[in-house]
Amino acid sequence: MSLSKFTIRKATLSDCNAIAAVEATCFPPAEAAKHEDFQKRLERYADYFLLMFDGDKLISFVDGFVTDIPDLNDKMYEDAGMHNPNGAWQMIFGVNTIPEYRHQGCAEKLLRLFVQNAKVEGRRGVVLTCKEKLVHYYAKIGFVDEGISADSTHGNVVWNQMRLTF
Numbered sequence: 001m002s003l004s005k006f007t008i009r010k011a012t013l014s015d016c017n018a019i020a021a022v023e024a025t026c027f028p029p030a031e032a033a034k035h036e037d038f039q040k041r042l043e044r045y046a047d048y049f050l051l052m053f054d055g056d057k058l059i060s061f062v063d064g065f066v067t068d069i070p071d072l073n074d075k076m077y078e079d080a081g082m083h084n085p086n087g088a089w090q091m092i093f094g095v096n097t098i099p100e101y102r103h104q105g106c107a108e109k110l111l112r113l114f115v116q117n118a119k120v121e122g123r124r125g126v127v128l129t130c131k132e133k134l135v136h137y138y139a140k141i142g143f144v145d146e147g148i149s150a151d152s153t154h155g156n157v158v159w160n161q162m163r164l165t166f
């Protein structure tokens, strides 16, 4: 299946239900952001969500906010008010593709576009955290592993912080 038949756009508040449903499919409950979290995020930074659709079905998305704080911490996930549109660093909070659309490059396409947008906006770079098993995946896109995050332990998981600096 070719990725070109899928459409990509930024989010609006009305995407909240679909986004929360995809997140619940992709992450265990302790790690998944909830509907109310997405509601707050979308109210503050819907422009920093990239969504991919097959027709009108949401199949993949990437989201995150902008901040001058260089390291990602757990408070950022909950406190959408920390978004600073003039900040130096584009954070990534979520990368999701629903199971039946995986392994076709959906997430990679969104990630590359998300990174490109951050570059165009003049950010210093992009920061994310991920499980050890995905370090190789983000490294392919240009992220550098900075080791285990001291500031992010949500879901009682060990998270590696990775950074792509322009």
Ligand SMILES: CC(C)(COP(=O)(O)OP(=O)(O)OC[C@H]1O[C@@H](n2cnc3c(N)ncnc32)[C@H](O)[C@@H]1OP(=O)(O)O)[C@@H](O)C(=O)NCCC(=O)NCCS
Pocket (backbone or CB within 6 Å): 026, 027, 060, 094, 095, 096, 097, 098, 101, 102, 103, 104, 105, 106, 107, 108, 109, 129, 130, 131, 134, 136, 137
């Ligand atoms: C991680 C996740 C977002 C990846 O989504 P995806 O759309 O399948 O990602 P991609 O298709 O870009 O890449 C996934 C794999 O498929 C491979 N792939 C990409 N296009 C392919 C194709 N046409 N044919 C075969 N394999 C392909 C990629 O190389 C990658 O392989 P790798 O893991 O060996 O590097 C998805 O599995 C997910 O939602 N997981 C649960 C939530 C999660 O863990 N999110 C990440 C949080 S850090």
